Amino acid sequence: MSLVDERYEKWVNHPNLDARYKDDLANMSADEKNDAFYTLIEFGTAGMRGILGPGTNRINIHTIRKATQGYSDFIIHAGKEACEKGIAIGYDNRHMSQELAFDCANLLAKNNIKSYVFESLRPTPELSFAVRHLGCFGGIMITASHNPKEYNGYKLYDDKGCQLIPCLASQVIDRVNAIEDELAIDANCTEQQKELITVIGKEVDEEYYKNVLSIQLNPDVNKDIKIVFSPEHGTANIPVQEVYKRAGYNCIPVVEQCSPDPDFSNTPTPNPEQAGAYELALKYAKENDADVILVCDPDADRMGVGVKHNGEYVVMTGNQSGAVLIEYILSQLQAQNKMPENPVMFNTVVTSDLGEKTAANYGVETEKTLTGFKFIGEKVAKYEVTHEKNYVFGYEESYGSLICPFVRDKDAPQACLMLAEAAAYYKAQGKDLCDVLDGLYERNGTYEESQVAISLSGEAGAKRIKQILADLRENSPKEIGGTPVVKSEDYKECTIKEGDTVKELTGFTKSDVLKYYLEDGSWIAARPSGTEPKIKFYYCIKGDSKEDAHAKTLNYQKAIAELTGTN
Template identity: 50%
Template sequence: MIESEREDAFYKQLEFGTGGMRGELGAGPNHMNIYTIRKVTAGLAKYIEENGTEAKKRGVVIAYDSRHGSAEFALEAAKTLGAHGIKSYVFQELRPMPELSFAVRYLRAYAGIMITASHNPSEYNGYKVYGEDGAQLPPAAADVIVTHMNEIENELLLEIKDERELLSQNLVSYIGENLDQVYLDYVKGLQLNKDVANLHIVYTPLHGTGQTLMPQALQNAGFQHITIVNEQKNPDPNFSTLSSPNPEEAQAFQLAIQYGKEKAADLLLATDPDADRLGVAVKNNSGEYVLLTGNQMGALLLHYMLSQKQEKGVLPDNSVIFKTIVTSELGRAIAEDYGVQTVDTLTGFKYIAEKIEEYKRKGTKTFQFGYEESYGYLIGDFVRDKDAVQAAMMIAEEAAYYKQQEMTLYDGLIELYETYGYYKESFTSFTLKGKDGAEQIDRIMNRFREHPPAGIGGAAVEKIEDYQSGKRINLSTTQQEMMDLPTSNVIKFRPQDGSWFAIRPSGTEPKMKFYFGVKQGEEDLSEERLREVEVSVMNVVKNSIS
């Protein structure tokens, strides 16, 4: 190991962020290995112990994806929990993340663990912690776990129990197919229209967990023409047919598009390794397959569900949808048209889950839909995280609905733009690894906070929303107001022409993330304005790190 690699491996321990803990596999506390797994699980165990004997009995559900070390890490977590007398329900084989969230709620467990690095490259793995509501832990609970982790002097000496001993003491139970059927029944219950048999679908699980549930979920809903991309059907921790198992990227659809052309498919679906994100490709007006963005997918799903529920007379007057602060404003415009309130949350689906639980507890609002621009959607709240299985069934149902009218999903999207305006969004990020990278990320955020740009692409900045201070500042009036959201290291700028951009460091990767959004009356004008905003912002970034 060269000196720079040694420093990167040992200069800090992996941290919890918006999606738990995630990092490259390897030695040292800054990498994913059995000792970091034991350490974070010991911190979780202490957290559970503090909540009493009943919490320990209710136990923890553990699931894992197809990555290197995932099955081993899942067992290490169970063995560490067992050393504290805490029961584990471990999935016998790999399963999608949404089923883990469902299982925590259905089994009334006190917590859940998902071993996954979502859509990251093959050298990564990760560890997500879920609370008793089936949602990722909120910051306050995660902070308690981190405190207990910091109290551990040497993770190499942590106690674990033998698997056979835990099985004999009923501190480990293996679960699987019985729970699958219950979850799939809940998914089927979301259907709005059942005349779907004529739709032709190509699906790829991208070597991940989706293959375990997705085909059955679609079949249960009545879809009869489903083709699986054979080369990407089986689990493969190297993701050998892909440069990255990310359904947001066009390369992930290369094989699916080949299959689509051969089968004359109406709809192409792809899920990431833990099957919480869904990518979709449809035919455009030229008959070529194009990928929908997460914002476009969210708008299509939202409009379809609200219009169908209103038509059937089952859309409650107190309906609400949730979206993140970096998600398109098109969803708000659609929801308003149907008399539905839109509530913004911070980035990270756990914040949407928090709002679902809050409104359900109060009984003041009825949840209809939650989504984020990064291909995450939730329809039925029996899961409390993004769920690609639910979303795939519903977008396929919508595609079948349009096909009956001799339209495609692409046609439906153009109708939305013509009705509500051409909302266009984009996203970019760059990776800054190691200690130097972390310092660069801090410099970029400080630059935008301390010397905010007065204008972007020719339009004066009107408002700045700093989610770390919680303040919204109107630059034209100098008025300040507090925002009703938790604090987070995010800054959002709103120029006078209705465009916006936001910047934030990733909570789980060494990345800076940039989000852009505009609205114009014509598509060409919208695309042009989007490029202006992007170039203007990135010039500021280049100057801040040069």
């Protein structure tokens, strides 16, 4: 009997199998069974994420219990004080999110660990805030972020409200992997143990709102702008509208996308990185002559931006909106004599050079991290202790940023408030945010950033992704699209190659990422997604003009597709 069949038979015949999964298991095709059981679901760059359903490679009540029991063992090992400080638990609008969150609380209670569970859905950044505000030992967030409706997920946080960095995550994973039978775990706790569970809500909301409102740099700016806003059926709906109301902004919600619908019925996609997320918001914007469109993903850690420019609506990339936020924030800190000593900004190795150059114009250093906001949170925590440098901004190309680090994760409500302020500030000067971006191009060079994600699902897909990266590593390209590669970085082998010279790449946890620097000032990177069965190629292409940068981008994308066999 194969390993897949062994695992399948164990689930089908186990007396503790949750009854809801019996029919799904009985009706699985051979391919579905293989995909559900060929491996154990793993933690990635943003925790554990996968398709909902029965199986060891799925998100379900049993795999979540296994993860939570492993986390409980980690907490217990940390000592009595950790158990008493407890764990904050949040969840989004997805199928089973609330049920899984309260099941986690019950299992923690069974292990004599205190918990604080939100009464209803809340943004991921508010969960991060709650950990710090309540003085918890850590946190759990049930969410699949921007993934399709079939997904759910599980994020773990430390006492600083930061997602677990690798050295801590590995300790949890070791304990999770030591559990042989996920089906044997139940969450039945005594009535006395249930007293360890506290339901939280408005009192934490109020403190979070106060902190978000405190980030304003020009609270008295003329707010003569119209903002069309969509939470994409997710958790941003109430907090963003509430913050806008208190700050005095005219927010026009996309009503059809405000209900917490787990099926995302009124949007083609809940992902701000994809054009479908803006369809209905664009309709609203045209009907209301709006200045700005803001779209958040379901757990409200990412924000997409659309801008009215020369009578048309232009959707910005995360790199572009990030650069505009950097320009506004740093220019205002400088103008108001609020720029701290030794200022530092954080972004990732796959984030555009434009933000770094913009920051340098204001004397702000940029430090790079791997993809995953936990690495930025780790940097924030480090300098909070050493005081060597002072945080002014952090962001990723994937539409997530953090203005003020009272949260230690991407925070869309903060980003929405600051973006609105920037739009209002520049409108008073007769400019829109695209004008600001064009000004950055004039000063720093023109860039076109893009991402191509190739979906390769199942066991065969996982092997194909590994093979593509292995082939690139084995046969490192000397040129791409006719342009010489002048330097390459391998974050798995920890090497930097320039010509015949090989140097050590330091300062990063090992990760399966490759980055190629081209002679024309462009770069291209490749990495597997940490949350979906995809390989991603990132392009930061420098050109003499927008047209030149676009033509180069198409050429390089074609070259990479041919080089990797993904065309």
